[in-house]
Amino acid sequence: MMRKLAFPAVLLLVALYCTGPVLWQAVTSVKPDPELTSLPPVLPEHPTLSHYISIFTRHPFLKVILNSTVVAGATTVLALLLGSFAAFGLAKLRVRYTSLILGFVLSVSMFPPIATVSPLYLIIRALGLRDTWWALIVTYTTFSLPFSIWVLTNFFRSIPDEIYLASKVDGCTPLQSFFRVMLPLAAPGIFTTALLVFIFSWNEFLFALTFTSTTASRTIPVAIAMFPGLHEVPWGDIAAASIVVISPLILLVFAFQRRIIEGLTAGAVKG
Amino acid sequence: MASIRFEKVFKNFKNLGVIKSLDLTVDDGEFFTFVGPSGCGKSTILNMIAGLEPVTGGTIYFDDAPVNELTPRERDVAMVFQSYALYPHMSVAENLAFPLKMKKQPKDLIEAEVVRVAALLGLEALLGRRPKELSGGQRQRVALGRAVIRKPEVFLMDEPLSNLDARLRVEMRAELKRLHRQLKITTVYVTHDQAEAMGLSERIAVLKEGEVQQCAAPHEVYARPGNIFVAGFIGSPSMNFIDAQVRGKDPLKLEINGVEFNPVVERSPESDYVTAGIRPEDIIASKKETTPVEALVDLTEVEGPVTWVNLRWGNAALRVKAAPEEHLKPGDKVFLKFSGEKIHVFDREAGLRL
Numbered sequence: 001m002m003r004k005l006a007f008p009a010v011l012l013l014v015a016l017y018c019t020g021p022v023l024w025q026a027v028t029s030v031k032p033d034p035e036l037t038s039l040p041p042v043l044p045e046h047p048t049l050s051h052y053i054s055i056f057t058r059h060p061f062l063k064v065i066l067n068s069t070v071v072a073g074a075t076t077v078l079a080l081l082l083g084s085f086a087a088f089g090l091a092k093l094r095v096r097y098t099s100l101i102l103g104f105v106l107s108v109s110m111f112p113p114i115a116t117v118s119p120l121y122l123i124i125r126a127l128g129l130r131d132t133w134w135a136l137i138v139t140y141t142t143f144s145l146p147f148s149i150w151v152l153t154n155f156f157r158s159i160p161d162e163i164y165l166a167s168k169v170d171g172c173t174p175l176q177s178f179f180r181v182m183l184p185l186a187a188p189g190i191f192t193t194a195l196l197v198f199i200f201s202w203n204e205f206l207f208a209l210t211f212t213s214t215t216a217s218r219t220i221p222v223a224i225a226m227f228p229g230l231h232e233v234p235w236g237d238i239a240a241a242s243i244v245v246i247s248p249l250i251l252l253v254f255a256f257q258r259r260i261i262e263g264l265t266a267g268a269v270k271g
Numbered sequence: 272m273a274s275i276r277f278e279k280v281f282k283n284f285k286n287l288g289v290i291k292s293l294d295l296t297v298d299d300g301e302f303f304t305f306v307g308p309s310g311c312g313k314s315t316i317l318n319m320i321a322g323l324e325p326v327t328g329g330t331i332y333f334d335d336a337p338v339n340e341l342t343p344r345e346r347d348v349a350m351v352f353q354s355y356a357l358y359p360h361m362s363v364a365e366n367l368a369f370p371l372k373m374k375k376q377p378k379d380l381i382e383a384e385v386v387r388v389a390a391l392l393g394l395e396a397l398l399g400r401r402p403k404e405l406s407g408g409q410r411q412r413v414a415l416g417r418a419v420i421r422k423p424e425v426f427l428m429d430e431p432l433s434n435l436d437a438r439l440r441v442e443m444r445a446e447l448k449r450l451h452r453q454l455k456i457t458t459v460y461v462t463h464d465q466a467e468a469m470g471l472s473e474r475i476a477v478l479k480e481g482e483v484q485q486c487a488a489p490h491e492v493y494a495r496p497g498n499i500f501v502a503g504f505i506g507s508p509s510m511n512f513i514d515a516q517v518r519g520k521d522p523l524k525l526e527i528n529g530v531e532f533n534p535v536v537e538r539s540p541e542s543d544y545v546t547a548g549i550r551p552e553d554i555i556a557s558k559k560e561t562t563p564v565e566a567l568v569d570l571t572e573v574e575g576p577v578t579w580v581n582l583r584w585g586n587a588a589l590r591v592k593a594a595p596e597e598h599l600k601p602g603d604k605v606f607l608k609f610s611g612e613k614i615h616v617f618d619r620e621a622g623l624r625l
Contacts, residue, residue, distance in 0.1 A: 160354060160356065162352045162353070162354050162356035163356045163358065163359075165318075165321075165323050165350075165352070165356070166350065166352060166356035166357075166358075167358075167369075168323060168342075168343045168344070169321055169323070169343045169348060169349060169350045169427075170349075170369055170370040170373055170417070171343075171344045171370055171373035171374055172344070172373055173342075173344065176373065181358055184360045185358075185359065185360060
């Protein structure tokens with residue numbers, strides 16, 4: 001009896017530990033201002049949507065969400081497009097020194113962002129990209145490419161060579177093999193990578209803070225950081241904004257989770 | 272359809288010769304098999320024909336056109352892989368249709384061909400299924416169907432039956448033969464199973480370490496193996512090899528364990544010692560004293576119509592045939608009867624047939 005209950009209890013504990021901060025934020029976001037600092041963070045007596053209204057009326061939050069969506073979306077598309085081509089080549093085509101290339105690619109992401117942010121800023125300024133979407137899209141793509149190349153190379157490698165050879169014999173050019181056979185089979189990997197790249201770009205703060213200066217390109221994390229005024233920290237607004245920001249991610253994870261599981265169970269070469 | 276000609280084809284992997292100077296022709300419409308132990312380079316030959324692997328030197332011709340520089344797509348070959356290599360994300364019908372789709376054939380023609388091939392291979396009921404929902408034999412047939420659907424110039428098969436269980440393998444062997452007789456497409460088959468090679472092919476090439484040891488019709492290879500390797504590789508159970516002393520050169524007289532033999536050879540041995548090869552099926556052991564050659568049973572193995580017997584004859588270990596009715600047991604004393612003309616003689620130095 002004890003054993004039967006122990007496992008669910010542990011699961012519940014872990015789940016609570018993980019979702020705790022999110023739940024706290026959610027509760028805070030619907031609290032009227034006077035109740036904000038009350039501890040413990042129990043449910044409010046008079047729930048209010050005023051914070052949600054406030055972030056869209058007192059701040060240009062819609063534009064900021066658009067900025068984030070475009071930047072994260074474009075980064076994901078670019079990183080996957082370039083990443084999957086590179087990964088396919090490294091995994092299945094006759095390429096020499098693949099491990100050397102992979103190591104070199106990885107070295108790109110080894111520099112701490114804080115060390116590269118100043119030189120990158122100079123480059124961005126020189127290119128006239130400051131405070132544009134492109135400043136962030138290019139930077140994020142650069143930093144997420146190594147990751148996506150590594151993950152996708154492993155996914156393409158896990159597809160048996162014979163399937164690729166069969167598609168060649170069946171009359172595919174390498175590009176046709178890629179789109180008609182390899183890509184559909186690597187779908188679980190593609191989705192996983194897409195999700196992680198999207199989350200990275202959606203949440204990134206340092207580069208976004210440095211390269212943007214107005215709502216023309218400012219992304220959500222930066223915009224939230226700009227909420228506090230001189231004399232007050234609007235915790236309610238921050239909480240509401242945070243909830244707005246993470247909801248698409250949560251939806252994405254749930255949506256892709258199904259695809260990932262479907263992909264993984266789609267069947268391999270042999271039974 | 273086409274003939275395939277190899278002209279001084281060789282292949283190196285990192286300076287290691289995998290194929291050493293291959294010179295042979297597979298005739299138009301022929302069922303030709305490369306057989307050899309694993310690592311002998313037989314799959315490499317297949318990949319070179321398909322264009323999946325470039326040749327290091329020499330030329331491969333389809334009919335009279337060199338194909339070295341052509342991609343697999345341009346060579347118009349079809350291949351069946353050992354693991355079937357079906358596309359897991361496509362249904363059986365889509366798998367079958369794929370090669371035609373890549374050839375940009377009209378839709379109604381593709382549909383008609385899928386139906387035709389499905390009927391040919393008994394796949395009609397499975398067209399909507401995914402590969403993971405099929406049994407091994409069904410997957411094998413889908414792989415065959417995908418290969419035959421576009422009527423290729425050349426049909427390549429890389430150990431297509433080795434993933435099937437023994438019974439299914441025999442069934443599919445018959446099916447392959449039937450398919451070849453119907454379609455008459457030049458077929459190059461690769462296997463390590465000599466029985467499969469013998470049963471299927473019109474001609475076989477026995478490979479060892481990238482070199483063709485012998486290339487002939489199966490019965491010819493069986494009856495007149497060109498060297499000791501081929502003699503030991505072809506035929507099951509494999510041939511017995513015994514040292515023999517030359518007692519007379521013309522006609523050849525051999526002495527083995529004090530018994531004299533008069534095998535037929537094409538040329539006389541140079542040295543006084545040779546290796547004699549005798550197939551187990553050419554020696555009959557019996558408890559009845561019909562011959563003076565006496566041996567001691569070590570082990571018996573019942574195989575339906577015959578019993579294979581491991582025995583000691585002097586200081587030689589032999590495997591021979593016995594009638595099942597003899598009910599031989601380890602330790603029994605038996606008498607051996609040799610079919611004298613079926614003794615193969617090889618020279619000691621190079622192991623070549625005399």
